[in-house]
Amino acid sequence: MSVEDEQTNFRQNLIRYGGDTYPEIVDRAQGCYVWDSTGKKILDFTSGQMCATVGHSHPNIVAAIKKSCDTALHLFSGMIPRSVVQLADALSRIVPKPLKRSLLLNTGSESNEAALKMAKLYTGGFEVIGLGGSWHGVTGNAGSVSFASDRKGYGPGMPGTFVLPEPNAYRCPVRHCRDRCDRTCMTIGLELYDMQSAGAPAAIIAEPVISAGGVIVPPEGYFDVLQSEARKRGMLLIFDEAQTAFGRLGHWFAASHLKVTPDIMTVSKTLGGGMPLAAVITNDAVEETCHRRGFAFYTSHVSDPLPSSVGLSVLETIEREHLLQRSQEMGSYLAERLRELQSRHEEIGDVRGMGLLRGIELDVWSSGSA
């Protein structure tokens, strides 16, 4: 096919999967830039799909992929490659205790699917509460507790799905507060849940910062209270850190920053730096009980060597290039600029959160990328 034909026809063999696509074919991505087929160089403010936060094709990631080509790319799922051992060990050292054990998968949806299944198996319940505006993925369990968009037309979600109004102080979902959330949204939501519950509680799942639903930073202390409410009901607390781990908030994890350790944490996106890698991380007690009860999540690419090698190199890169600190610096800069804009634009709500939301995807790796 000629280049002209490619450009004219490139959509014809593709299923459209949501939203518009960029009008040109994209040829290359490097550092914080993307080049399209017309040669246009674009500053990639989205870090790919919010995954390549250490920069596209970072040399350490390329080296890890090459090393994997010389060792193993893929194995029988019952064989544990060295890179998986090393990545699980590296994660166990940086996650808040008593989180420790990892299951290495590929996508965020999958990691939340596995986390929710573990919570159901562990508690014996099936009721799951999510926060309004959340996005946890597209698979059965994960999609059921995703409320940001895309629910229409597919029939019912999982039985036992509940939603708490999101703690949005600027646009209070229960029209109660303005600029100061007093958690009435949580109180009302839990009262409604208690009324509807069939007595089979399993989990509360939350993004520490609700991302797709508008970058909503819950008020201080929100997750301490949510965790104690979960415990009162015998539910596990799951943090979905797809959008908050590995420096996105200036810390390894939102959980470490908030000082709230969930029973299960999921990480994805940024762990693979652009390669499909996700992890479910939990404590010994949850893992052991689930194992005893026959927990199975046996996929074709669970514990695959290639993505784990890349994950290891992402963690090493964050450490070696001091990206947590860099994220804090860039986050403060961004918050300052947004505060200026906020005084002129009502659309910009709660910038208080931006001090916390320290985006490292702006330009963390530009050497050799021009």
Ligand SMILES: Cc1ncc(COP(=O)(O)O)c(C=O)c1O
């Ligand atoms: C917070 C959060 N969780 C889960 C997912 C789903 O991840 P994936 O698209 O890798 O399945 C996303 C994706 O945007 C996300 O933002």
